[in-house]
Each structure stands twice: as C-alpha cells, then as structure tokens.
Amino acid sequence: MVQAKVWRIKTVSQGVPKESDFECITETVPPCQDGEVIIEAEWLSVDPYMRYRIARGKPGDTVYGSQVAKVIESKNPDCPVGTYVVSYPGWRSHSKITAEGMKDPFQFTKLSDLGGIRRSAALGILGMPGNTAYFGFLELCSPKAGETVVVNAAAGAVGSAVCQIAKIKGCRVIAFAGSPAKVDYVKSLGIEHVFNYKTDDVSQVLTKVAPNGVDCYFDNVGGDFTESVMPHLAEFARVSVCGAISTYNQLPSLGSKSSGPFPSGIIISKQIRIEGFMVYRWSSRWMEGINQIAQWIKEGKIKYEESVSNGFENMPKTFIGLFQGENLGKAVVKY
Ligand SMILES: NC(=O)C1=CN([C@@H]2O[C@H](COP(=O)(O)OP(=O)(O)OC[C@H]3O[C@@H](n4cnc5c(N)ncnc54)[C@H](OP(=O)(O)O)[C@@H]3O)[C@@H](O)[C@H]2O)C=CC1
Numbered sequence: 188m189v190q191a192k193v194w195r196i197k198t199v200s201q202g203v204p205k206e207s208d209f210e211c212i213t214e215t216v217p218p219c220q221d222g223e224v225i226i227e228a229e230w231l232s233v234d235p236y237m238r239y240r241i242a243r244g245k246p247g248d249t250v251y252g253s254q255v256a257k258v259i260e261s262k263n264p265d266c267p268v269g270t271y272v273v274s275y276p277g278w279r280s281h282s283k284i285t286a287e288g289m290k291d292p293f294q295f296t297k298l299s300d301l302g303g304i305r306r307s308a309a310l311g312i313l314g315m316p317g318n319t320a321y322f323g324f325l326e327l328c329s330p331k332a333g334e335t336v337v338v339n340a341a342a343g344a345v346g347s348a349v350c351q352i353a354k355i356k357g358c359r360v361i362a363f364a365g366s367p368a369k370v371d372y373v374k375s376l377g378i379e380h381v382f383n384y385k386t387d388d389v390s391q392v393l394t395k396v397a398p399n400g401v402d403c404y405f406d407n408v409g410g411d412f413t414e415s416v417m418p419h420l421a422e423f424a425r426v427s428v429c430g431a432i433s434t435y436n437q438l439p440s441l442g443s444k445s446s447g448p449f450p451s452g453i454i455i456s457k458q459i460r461i462e463g464f465m466v467y468r469w470s471s472r473w474m475e476g477i478n479q480i481a482q483w484i485k486e487g488k489i490k491y492e493e494s495v496s497n498g499f500e501n502m503p504k505t506f507i508g509l510f511q512g513e514n515l516g517k518a519v520v521k522y
C-alpha cells in the first residue's frame with residue numbers, strides 16, 4: 188500500500204507563519220476502487236492565498252494547494268497510469284482521487300502537452316497565476332496603448348506576467364519589486380521603469396515618472412503601497428485589486444475591519460474604477476488565457492522564471508519565503 192506524506196496545520200499561524208506551525212505525518216492510502224486513481228506529486232505549488240486558507244483552517248487540516256502529479260495506480264480507464272494531472276489535494280505526496288473528484292475541472296485536470304515547457308509551468312505561467320495576470324489585467328484594467336501602468340510584486344509569478352502583457356499592449360510600465368536582483372530581473376524582461384520599493388519612495392517615484400498620472404494600477408500588495416499610489420491615479424484610472432500580500436499576515440480573518448482610511452475623495456473626483464476579482468471568474472475562458480500566454484512564450488514576448496525548492500520537506504519553508512520575498516518568479520517545490 189502507498190504511504191503518503193502529508194503536511195497539516197499544527198497551529199493556526201499568528202502573524203508571519205513559522206515552520207513550527209506545520210507538521211508532517213504519514214498516512215496509508217488504500218488501494219484504488221473502481222473509477223479511482225492514486226497520484227504522486229511531481230511539483231507542488233506554494234501561493235500567497237494559502238495564508239488565508241490557513242487562517243480559516245484548524246489544527247489537523249491538510250494544507251490546501253495544487254500540484255502537478257503522475258497517476259501511479261489506476262482503476263479508471265480514462266486516466267491510466269503515467270497520466271500527468273493538475274490537482275488540488277493539498278500538501279500531500281500521494282493522494283487518492285475518486286471518480287467524483289475527477290469530475291470537477293477546477294480540482295482535477297489532465298495535463299495537456301505544454302510544447303516542451305516544463306510541467307511545473309502548469310502551476311505558474313501556464314496555470315492559475317498566468318491567467319490571473321491575463322484576465323485580471325486585461326479585463327479589469329482595459330489597457331490602451333500609451334497608457335501608464337503600475338505593477339507591484341513585479342518579479343513574482345503574477346506581477347512579472349502583468350508587466351509583460353502590459354508591454355505587449357503598448358503600455359508604459361512602472362514596476363516595483365523588493366531587491367536589486369529583482370529590479371534587474373524585471374528590467375531584463377524589457378520593462379524600462381523599475382524601482383525597489385524598499386529603497387525608493389513610491390510616491391516620489393510616481394511624481395517623477397508618472398507626472399500625468401497612472402491610468403492602470405494592478406495591485407498585488409495593498410496596504411501602504413496602495414495608499415501611496417492612490418493620489419497618483421489619473422482621471423478615469425482603473426485599479427485591478429488582485430491581491431494584498433502586505434496584509435495577509437495581519438488580518439485575523441476575512442471580513443475584518445479595513446486598516447486604513449478609504450480614499451473616497453480621490454475615487455469620486457477622479458472617477459476611478461476599482462474592482463477586485465478571483466481568477467476563477469473566467470473559468471469558462473480558462474484555455475483562452477493559457478493558449479494566448481503559450482503563444483506569447485513561443486514568440487519570445489513573455490519570459491518566466493521559477494524558484495525551485497527541492498524536497499517535500501521544504502513546503503513550509505518555501506511558503507513562508509513568499510512573505511520574505513525569497514522567490515523570483517513562481518515558487519514551486521520539486522517533490
Ligand atoms: N485574485 C486572484 O484570483 C489571485 C490573486 N493572487 C494574488 O496575487 C499576488 C501575487 O501572487 P503571486 O504572484 O503568486 O506571488 P509572488 O510570486 O509575487 O510572491 C509573493 C511576492 O510578494 C512580495 N511581498 C511579500 N510580502 C510583501 C509585503 N509585505 N509588501 C510588499 N510585497 C511583498 C514579495 O516580493 P518582493 O521581494 O518584491 O517584495 C514576494 O516575492 C498575491 O497578492 C496573491 O494573493 C494570486 C493569484 C490569484
């Protein structure tokens with residue numbers, strides 16, 4: 188019988204998660220029944236949203252998350268041994284997927300050929316984060332050529348894709364990231380105006396580099412960063428509220444009181460449109476985004492990076508690293 192390693196919540200994290208908030212146990216996975224498969228993780232994703240899931244979880248819960256995995260046992264003719272899938276069984280080395288579980292296309296999909304691109308990309312640029320950039324930027328910001336776009340967490344999985352899509356659309360991109368190496372990386376993607384928000388004052392940068400205002404703001408960070416950007420928005424600016432990673436370790440739960448004043452005056456007088464989203468809003472158009480990004484990669488218009496941690500034992504450490512800016516591009520763990 189297959190033995191699975193499983194990362195569970197030991198203590199619901201308070202503030203920045205610690206490795207001791209997690210525990211790894213071993214579990215026996217019973218053999219497949221009709222219609223079932225057993226999968227073995229190949230690549231596991233760590234994502235900022237997991238912080239929210241942990242906050243809403245309880246001790247003993249398996250940490251939620253996606254992985255690229257290989258079918259190693261099958262009693263389902265549609266999914267034979269050797270098939271690669273993207274699934275959401277959580278931080279587990281081996282998992283049983285029932286016939287029912289395989290029906291939900293957002294919990295389980297067979298991995299299509301990625302045209303020579305490493306399978307881990309299905310967790311990043313050719314997966315949920317890539318589509319977050321594609322739909323979250325194009326649909327909510329409606330960018331026009333020549334407009335000025337601000338992107339933060341710009342060296343990360345979503346941000347680096349947004350910067351490049353904005354460039355493809357002919358926009359002028361002002362990007363922010365958290366280290367000199369990250370600034371160099373974003374510049375290497377062809378983005379001209381890139382700043383380190385830890386050493387450059389965001390408001391001063393925008394006064395200088397965006398004297399006519401910011402037309403589109405793709406926000407991954409929230410908090411103080413966003414407070415600094417708001418006064419620089421142009422009339423009829425569009426703000427895509429993708430994430431607020433600077434706040435994830437502060438809020439006790441969803442629905443808690445907002446931490447700062449709501450800038451009503453700016454929003455009203457400049458007639459700004461601000462919209463949050465969850466990328467699964469575009470579920471019915473999922474492959475449109477993936478196929479377009481794949482095409483842009485082929486044409487050399489989009490580049491991407493991955494920060495790879497080796498070993499399942501490094502799941503908590505790699506996850507925590509997201510909040511310390513340790514990743515460049517998509518953070519993944521190789522099983
Ligand atoms: N709405 C949706 O459907 C989705 C939203 N998201 C959101 O998109 C954002 C980016 O996700 P993703 O690309 O996967 O992650 P990233 O690959 O960008 O990794 C996170 C990065 O965030 C930056 N960061 C961490 N803490 C802070 C802080 N306190 N202040 C400023 N920056 C910080 C770090 O970069 P640096 O070194 O530059 O500080 C870090 O490397 C997140 O907010 C996430 O929740 C992601 C997917 C779907």
Ligand SMILES: CCCCCC(=O)/C=C/[C@@H]1[C@@H](C/C=C\CCCC(=O)O)[C@@H](O)C[C@H]1O
Nearest residue numbers: 235236239240315429430431441465466467
């Ligand atoms: C308020 C949540 C901000 C997190 C932004 C983000 O990264 C979203 C990612 C989603 C993710 C949803 C997972 C947890 C969000 C918790 C909200 C809830 O109602 O439980 C995943 O489904 C893929 C991205 O769309």
